[in-house]
Amino acid sequence: MFDIIREIGAITREIQIKSNAEFRKQDLGNNAFLYVIRVNEKPGMFLGELADSVQIDRTTAFRTVKKLVAKGYLELKDDEADRRMKKVYATSKGQEIYPELHAFEVQQSAALLSNLTSAEQEQLKQLLQKMQTK
Amino acid sequence: MFDIIREIGAITREIQIKSNAEFRKQDLGNNAFLYVIRVNEKPGMFLGELADSVQIDRTTAFRTVKKLVAKGYLELKDDEADRRMKKVYATSKGQEIYPELHAFEVQQSAALLSNLTSAEQEQLKQLLQKMQTK
DNA sequence: ATCTTTTAATTGTAAATGCAATTAAAAGAT
DNA sequence: ATCTTTTAATTGCATTTACAATTAAAAGAT
Numbered sequence: 001m002f003d004i005i006r007e008i009g010a011i012t013r014e015i016q017i018k019s020n021a022e023f024r025k026q027d028l029g030n031n032a033f034l035y036v037i038r039v040n041e042k043p044g045m046f047l048g049e050l051a052d053s054v055q056i057d058r059t060t061a062f063r064t065v066k067k068l069v070a071k072g073y074l075e076l077k078d079d080e081a082d083r084r085m086k087k088v089y090a091t092s093k094g095q096e097i098y099p100e101l102h103a104f105e106v107q108q109s110a111a112l113l114s115n116l117t118s119a120e121q122e123q124l125k126q127l128l129q130k131m132q133t134k
Numbered sequence: 135m136f137d138i139i140r141e142i143g144a145i146t147r148e149i150q151i152k153s154n155a156e157f158r159k160q161d162l163g164n165n166a167f168l169y170v171i172r173v174n175e176k177p178g179m180f181l182g183e184l185a186d187s188v189q190i191d192r193t194t195a196f197r198t199v200k201k202l203v204a205k206g207y208l209e210l211k212d213d214e215a216d217r218r219m220k221k222v223y224a225t226s227k228g229q230e231i232y233p234e235l236h237a238f239e240v241q242q243s244a245a246l247l248s249n250l251t252s253a254e255q256e257q258l259k260q261l262l263q264k265m266q267t268k
Numbered sequence: 269a270t271c272t273t274t275t276a277a278t279t280g281t282a283a284a285t286g287c288a289a290t291t292a293a294a295a296g297a298t
Numbered sequence: 299a300t301c302t303t304t305t306a307a308t309t310g311c312a313t314t315t316a317c318a319a320t321t322a323a324a325a326g327a328t
Binding site for chain 1: 275276277278279285
């Protein structure tokens, strides 16, 4: 059964390569697009939380966010209560691009699942979710 | 249904992080362990073929193989027929470590699938395979 | 109230990464 | 037989990455 993890890995890498190629032109390659998506969906995460959500090393995430701030997609605000923390928000530029980013994700997903019936898709989703319960 | 690709991505990244942490001590981090596994399973691939098989940029793959040759895990042989190509083989050191690498993969896979019955595991495998048919 | 431990962000640095360009051999066309 | 196109390997270079260490604030202990 170990081949399951290889298949899953292969699928992920393929999508990742495609997505980065797609978004490089907007300066959102190197998985930067992921951050913009997540921040739009959950504004106000602090840096570490965001890093965990995209499952990337915190120092890398920190530098990527810094770049995205410089490029005008994201902004940081100091937390009032805890002054160690900085919370991340999407700028209007960051918000405007979200539909496009998400649309691509939806389209990739559809392409990926195109060989499955909708019942099978539902089944797959259930299985993946069940797998994840820790 | 787009959330399926996020779940798949999350699983992959988690496994990747764990595997690299596990194999860094043998100098097989940065996905280098993947190359050793693949070459053991299919000796004599040429460089580009190996790069495709691990789905990594060819130039990166080239450099990683070079390092693995320097570390004594792999070796390169010129192709007789086509002198542009170099074929990749595992050295005895590379062969000796294969069981350990593969065992870890099997173990990770088992952990990942531990919440599923064997019937569900089979089902998942079928679905993933069906998905991949292009 | 001070000391210790934990947690978040940040920086230093060396190594890894990947796009673009180059070299070299083979295959195909004229 | 020479010219063009394709394919594999390789290098140049700027960027990205991540481990280790540092700084700074908060939380917990005495």
